[in-house]
Amino acid sequence: MGIKIVSRQLSGEYEKVLRREQRSFMTGNEVVAWAALAAGADLMYGYPITPQNEIMHYWARLTPHFGRGFLQTEDEMSAGFAMPGGALVGKKTFSATAGPGNILMQEPIAMAEMMRIPGVWIIQQRGGPSTATVIYSQQELRLTATGGNGEGLRIVYSTASHQELFEYTIKAFNSAWRYRFPTFVLGDGYQAKMREAVTLFRPENRGWELVPAEPILCLPGVPARDRDPVHLRNTFNLEEELYTRLMDQLAVYERIAPEVTEWEAEVPPEPEVLLVAHGIVARAARQAKESLNRQGWKVGYFRPVTVRPFPGQALRQIAAASPNLRLLVVESAYGQLLAMVKAELYGLTNPVDSLLKPGVGITAEEIAAAVDQTEEGEAVS
Amino acid sequence: MTEGQKPVLQETPGNTKLPLSWRKETKPHRFCPGCGHGIALKALGEVVDELGILDRVLYGCDIGCSLLSWDFFNFDNIQTHHGRTIPVIVGAKRARPELIGIAYMGDGGGYAIGAQHLVNAAQRGEKITAILANNTLYAMTGGQMAPTTLPGQKTGTTPYGREEAKTGLPMLGPELVAAIAPEGSYVARATVGEYQQLKKYLQKALLNQMTGGGFSFVEVLSTCPTNWRTNAKQTWAFLQGEMPRYYKVGEFRTADAPPGEEEG
Amino acid sequence: MRRVLEAYVGEYASGKSENAINRGLRLVRAGRRVRLVDLDLVEPAYTLRPLKRKLEAQGLQVLAWETKELIGPGEAAIPLKKEIVSALAFPGDVIIDVGYGVEGRRLLNLIEGGFAQANGEEALRLIMVVNTTRPVTSSLPLILAYLDEFGAVDGLINNTHLGEETTVELIQEGAVLVTAAARRVGCPVLATTALRPYARQLGSVDRMGNPVWPIERFMSGAFW
Numbered sequence: 052m053g054i055k056i057v058s059r060q061l062s063g064e065y066e067k068v069l070r071r072e073q074r075s076f077m078t079g080n081e082v083v084a085w086a087a088l089a090a091g092a093d094l095m096y097g098y099p100i101t102p103q104n105e106i107m108h109y110w111a112r113l114t115p116h117f118g119r120g121f122l123q124t125e126d127e128m129s130a131g132f133a134m135p136g137g138a139l140v141g142k143k144t145f146s147a148t149a150g151p152g153n154i155l156m157q158e159p160i161a162m163a164e165m166m167r168i169p170g171v172w173i174i175q176q177r178g179g180p181s182t183a184t185v186i187y188s189q190q191e192l193r194l195t196a197t198g199g200n201g202e203g204l205r206i207v208y209s210t211a212s213h214q215e216l217f218e219y220t221i222k223a224f225n226s227a228w229r230y231r232f233p234t235f236v237l238g239d240g241y242q243a244k245m246r247e248a249v250t251l252f253r254p255e256n257r258g259w260e261l262v263p264a265e266p267i268l269c270l271p272g273v274p275a276r277d278r279d280p281v282h283l284r285n286t287f288n289l290e291e292e293l294y295t296r297l298m299d300q301l302a303v304y305e306r307i308a309p310e311v312t313e314w315e316a317e318v319p320p321e322p323e324v325l326l327v328a329h330g331i332v333a334r335a336a337r338q339a340k341e342s343l344n345r346q347g348w349k350v351g352y353f354r355p356v357t358v359r360p361f362p363g364q365a366l367r368q369i370a371a372a373s374p375n376l377r378l379l380v381v382e383s384a385y386g387q388l389l390a391m392v393k394a395e396l397y398g399l400t401n402p403v404d405s406l407l408k409p410g411v412g413i414t415a416e417e418i419a420a421a422v423d424q425t426e427e428g429e430a431v432s
Numbered sequence: 433m434t435e436g437q438k439p440v441l442q443e444t445p446g447n448t449k450l451p452l453s454w455r456k457e458t459k460p461h462r463f464c465p466g467c468g469h470g471i472a473l474k475a476l477g478e479v480v481d482e483l484g485i486l487d488r489v490l491y492g493c494d495i496g497c498s499l500l501s502w503d504f505f506n507f508d509n510i511q512t513h514h515g516r517t518i519p520v521i522v523g524a525k526r527a528r529p530e531l532i533g534i535a536y537m538g539d540g541g542g543y544a545i546g547a548q549h550l551v552n553a554a555q556r557g558e559k560i561t562a563i564l565a566n567n568t569l570y571a572m573t574g575g576q577m578a579p580t581t582l583p584g585q586k587t588g589t590t591p592y593g594r595e596e597a598k599t600g601l602p603m604l605g606p607e608l609v610a611a612i613a614p615e616g617s618y619v620a621r622a623t624v625g626e627y628q629q630l631k632k633y634l635q636k637a638l639l640n641q642m643t644g645g646g647f648s649f650v651e652v653l654s655t656c657p658t659n660w661r662t663n664a665k666q667t668w669a670f671l672q673g674e675m676p677r678y679y680k681v682g683e684f685r686t687a688d689a690p691p692g693e694e695e696g
Numbered sequence: 697m698r699r700v701l702e703a704y705v706g707e708y709a710s711g712k713s714e715n716a717i718n719r720g721l722r723l724v725r726a727g728r729r730v731r732l733v734d735l736d737l738v739e740p741a742y743t744l745r746p747l748k749r750k751l752e753a754q755g756l757q758v759l760a761w762e763t764k765e766l767i768g769p770g771e772a773a774i775p776l777k778k779e780i781v782s783a784l785a786f787p788g789d790v791i792i793d794v795g796y797g798v799e800g801r802r803l804l805n806l807i808e809g810g811f812a813q814a815n816g817e818e819a820l821r822l823i824m825v826v827n828t829t830r831p832v833t834s835s836l837p838l839i840l841a842y843l844d845e846f847g848a849v850d851g852l853i854n855n856t857h858l859g860e861e862t863t864v865e866l867i868q869e870g871a872v873l874v875t876a877a878a879r880r881v882g883c884p885v886l887a888t889t890a891l892r893p894y895a896r897q898l899g900s901v902d903r904m905g906n907p908v909w910p911i912e913r914f915m916s917g918a919f920w
Contacts, residue, residue, distance in 0.1 A: 064838050068831045076829040076858050078709050085831065094527055105708070112832075122526055125552035129519040132512065136523025139510055140490065140531065144523065162513055246709050248858045251831070268508040268524075269531055273487040275506035280455065282503040284511045286495065 062116040072252050079242040080105035082213045083147065083173050085251050086220030088113060091261050092171070093142035094120040096130040101185045102240035103147040103175040127152040131159025135168040139283075141266030143224060147173035149240070151182055153191050153198075160233050161199035165285045167300065168267070169227040169234070173220065176239040178410035186240035187412040189330055189383040193390075195235050196359035202297070204304045206311055207235040207359040209330040213249040216242060219356075221254050221261075228262040230307050237358065239383075241412065242331050304360075314362035318351035318369055319344065324422050325351045325369060327392055328381040329358055336381055338415035343422055350422060351376075358388075363395030370401045377402045381418055385409040451477030453486050455506050462500045466667055468654030469497060471624040472565055473504055475631045476534070480507070483638055485532050490524050492517040494537035494546075496572045498565065501536060515546020518553050521560050532641055533560040540570045543579040543603045550605070550649075554613040557646040561637045564605060564649070566679065567656040575659035579603035582678055587659075602678045609649045610684035616646030619685035623653035625672050626681065633683065645687050653679055699818050700728070700789040703735075703803070706825040707833050707842065711855040713744065715825050715889055716793035717751065718911040724755045729788030733780055734760035735803070736795025744793060747914055759783060782808050784820065792820075821850040823886060826877070828856045828870040839877040851886040852878045854906065857894075864894055868903045875904040 068075070069089055077085075083106045087095065095114075097107045111121045124130040130146045137144035148156050153174055163170050176191040178184030197203030206226050208219040220236050227234035254261060267281065274280035287293040315333075317340065318325065324343075328336035333354040340352040353369060355362050370376060378401055382388040389405050396403065406413065406421045450456060454477045463469045480486055489507035493499050495514035502511040512520045517535040525533040542550050542564040550562065569587050570576040576589040580602050584593040610619040618640040622630040630652060637648035653675050657667040700723060704716040720732040732751065734744040744751075744760040751758050759779055783790055784807060794803055804820070824846070826833050833839045843849065856870025871888050878885045887909040888902040889895075895910035902908055 060837060061841055064835050064841075065831075068834055073834075074829065074858050074861060075831050075834065076709070076827055077831065081708075081831070094523075096523060120526060122522075124519065125548050128516065129522075129549055129552070132516040132519035133523025133526070136492075136510075136520040136525075137527035139520075140524045140528045142527035144527070158513060159516070162516075246859065248829070248861045268510060269488075269490050269528065274508060275455065275486075280503075280506045280508055282509045282511075284499075284502045284509075286499055286502075286511060 065116045069251050069253050072250055074248045074250055076246060077213060077249050078244055078246050079213055079216050079238060081109045082216045082249055083220050084109035086217045087145055088117055089254055090221040090224035091143055092145050094137050094144045096122050096124055096133040097146050098124055098127045098130050100149050100152040102177055102243040103149050106147040106173060127155035128158055131156045134170045135163050138168050138170055139268045141264050143264045145171040149175045150177040150179055153194055157198045161201055162285060163233045164201050164204050166283060167231040169231050171223045171227050171234050173236045175243040184410060187383050188239055188410045190409055192358060192384060192387040195237050203359060204300055205233045205359050207237050208356060209237040209358045211331055211334045213247050217249055225262045228264055239331055308360040311357060312360050312362045313356035314365050315354040319349045321349055322351040322373055322376050323349045325353055325376055325378045327353045327378055329355050329388055332381055332383055332413050335413055335415045336418055339418035343419055361391050366395055370396055370399050374400055379422060380405045381413060383408055383411060383413060451481050453477045453480045453506050455503060458503045461504060464658040466655060466657035468624040469565055472652045472654060473501055475634055479631055479635045479638060488532045489534060490531045491534045492521045494541035496538040496540055498536050498538050515541040518549040518562055522553055522558050525560050535560060535562045537564050539566045539578045539580040543605055554609045554647045557614040559641050559644060559646060561641050561648040564651045565654040566651050567654040569659055571656045571659050606651050606684045613647050617685050618648040620683040621651045621679060621681050623681050640687060701818055701820040703792040703794050703820060703822050704825055705794045705822055707830050710825045710827045710830055712825045713793045714915050715853055715855060716791050717914050720756045720791045721754060723789050731757040731759055731786045731788060731790050733783045733792045735780055735792050784809050823851050823853060824849045825853045825855045826874050828873045829858050836873055836876050840880055843881050849883060851884045853886050854888040862894060864897045867894060871902040871904045871906060
């Protein structure tokens with residue numbers, strides 16, 4: 052079959068899919084592959100693991116029409132280390148993984164974090180620990196935000212819809228290449244597989260600037276003649292050298308954190324309860340809030356969009372403004388978000404309750420019922 | 433072979449000129465006295481000079497003593513994690529095929545912790561050049577057993593000598609790679625004891641990448657007097673006498689000869 | 697009585713399962729003995745398994761994994777149930793929901809007698825479900841390329857929708873595209889399928905004269 056002829060004819064058709072801005076009915080993984088295309092990603096290095104596989108399937112299927120590259124490596128470590136290889140010589144590289152794959156990815160992510168090499172990782176969380184299940188879970192929050200043997204100098208966007216998966220994947224490429232910290236889109240198996248309508252678009256057509264990828268190594272010219280050779284090292288001679296370097300990086304991270312941090316908050320006057328959730332669970336929390344509001348409850352809603360850096364100041368202001376406001380933290384994990392929330396509220400006396408269902412989905416009805424049942428909460432200790 | 437039969441280094445007498453691609457500001461280098469890395473890297477530098485590819489080389493080094501070469505050359509370098517130099521160089525080469533990717537590592541990085549990367553890069557025919565120094569042990573971490581440790585050899589983790597029944601026989605890397613690499617691959621084992629041959633093999637390995645042949649792999653038998661606890665004569669005797677009993681020096685795959693027809 | 701043997705194929709998330717279930721139930725309501733077969737090699741645990749009991753209560757026999765039979769659901773561990781291989785031996789109508797992971801006519805290799813049946817008197821018909829809001833089948837050239845890669849099918853179904861954002865006009869536009877594609881490859885459009893409220897507005901035929909089959913949504917009771 053004349054597949055090459057067909058392919059050439061199709062590249063224009065696929066380009067139209069991005070440009071015409073019509074609503075499309077899609078799965079989350081598919082959305083991510085299109086988003087990476089729209090973001091100008093050059094190469095995906097990946098290794099199969101459920102529930103992210105269709106990101107690779109669609110990327111591998113679409114990239115020949117867009118002149119991009121794909122390599123299926125021997126494992127996640129190989130994929131993770133090939134990413135900085137490509138990024139160092141000036142290409143936008145990304146990968147997608149989950150669960151045990153996310154654990155293996157922590158090694159290359161730690162190197163990218165130390166050496167400030169840009170890269171985008173899509174994490175479609177699955178149930179854990181170990182290989183466990185593949186759909187509902189928010190148990191990779193801590194691993195994604197602060198995994199690795201370092202300080203968690205990362206940017207993590209937790210998405211709640213297909214439109215967000217598309218837009219935050221594009222944004223993740225921009226943040227990664229602008230700030231040079233490892234950047235993540237934290238989805239989950241449910242978002243990966245569920246279907247809903249989304250509008251794909253060419254970011255340039257909406258005035259979104261795409262941050263270009265600049266080479267760090269192998270710039271033009273003969274080294275030592277036209278320019279100095281670039282020698283990158285992440286092994287340090289003494290503690291002082293590491294300390295100086297790391298403190299510089301922490302200062303950069305803390306400086307950029309305010310402009311990176313994103314959240315959603317809807318707080319009624321004199322709020323009684325504040326639902327706190329991230330990712331797909333935040334969607335259920337928002338539904339619960341709306342239905343409770345209709346029943347007369349003064350319920351608010353707070354959702355960190357960046358779970359790292361965490362919008363702690365915004366949350367703290369809301370809590371501090373209403374000392375009797377009771378927080379209800381909801382997550383498909385056993386206290387990973389809860390720990391972040393409590394750390395940010397340290398010293399305040401707002402009661403904090405939780406609905407924790409590790410590795411299980413949570414519905415709006417369950418959240419509404421939890422608000423109804425828990426009238427008295429425990430104080431932050 | 434008895435000691436002293438061969439000249440110490442088979443290089444041009446009086447050749448003290450540094451290769452252009454050596455970074456003079458970082459010399460003298462940081463390797464221990466008598467270490468084989470300096471010889472392997474000198475040969476690599478000369479070959480890069482002769483091929484005129486200084487502006488195209490991307491050099492990656494591993495963890496272990498190979499990392500001490502991070503600023504050794506005038507070409508750009510990325511120092512990676514233990515065993516992960518091959519995937520980093522693969523990632524760069526796939527992104528910019530015009531570059532000459534060199535992954536430099538020790539026997540622990542290539543044959544133990546990163547063995548999956550060596551095996552799969554070879555099997556896929558990645559167009560990079562991997563150079564692996566075999567000094568029969570882990571040196572930087574204090575002299576532990578490596579996959580290449582000889583039977584009976586004492587190391588930090590084989591204090592009574594390596595026992596075949598417990599930990600197997602020395603890993604034969606080039607033989608393994610030669611068996612799985614596709615056509616167009618170049619596979620050889622050189623030794624720092626045969627300098628001109630070492631240079632020839634490194635040159636062929638780089639030329640094979642430049643002409644788009646395929647995966648190129650050179651294991652270099654190297655010396656570690658510090659962890660071998662040997663003086664100069666004993667070091668030489670181990671390199672030239674003991675190691676060749678297990679490790680056959682020669683070409684295992686070349687562009688001219690199909691698999692299995694190379695001579696040692 | 698001639699048996700109905702149909703396999704529902706098409707792009708990932710195009711509505712194959714929904715159409716296969718509805719087709720099966722329509723045949724049951726016509727008094728026929730029907731078996732619905734789940735042939736999904738990637739997500740065997742997440743398509744028909746959660747619906748099995750509900751469908752069986754309505755008289756449809758379902759050949760799909762039971763939770764208790766599964767180790768490692770969601771992973772492609774033991775994805776092809778051995779009974780599925782001999783699915784056509786069932787003495788009644790057989791509707792195969794060909795899930796994700798089985799592309800092209802090669803899927804018939806997995807079903808005993810699949811090819812023989814396809815050529816024989818009792819033909820196993822391949823029916824491709826198309827939703828033109830799916831990006832890879834969203835234009836005439838893309839649908840034709842998809843069909844070209846898949847190989848011949850016996851009929852197309854226009855299942856264009858956008859979930860909760862579906863409109864009658866959108867379904868009609870899908871019908872135009874799917875009909876144009878069918879004419880180009882020389883196969884019929886069997887129907888436009890739509891949820892009942894839309895089907896009622898569409899009438900008995902769509903803009904291109906294809907019959908409209910109302911369907912009910914079952915997959916919301918599954919995982920997605």
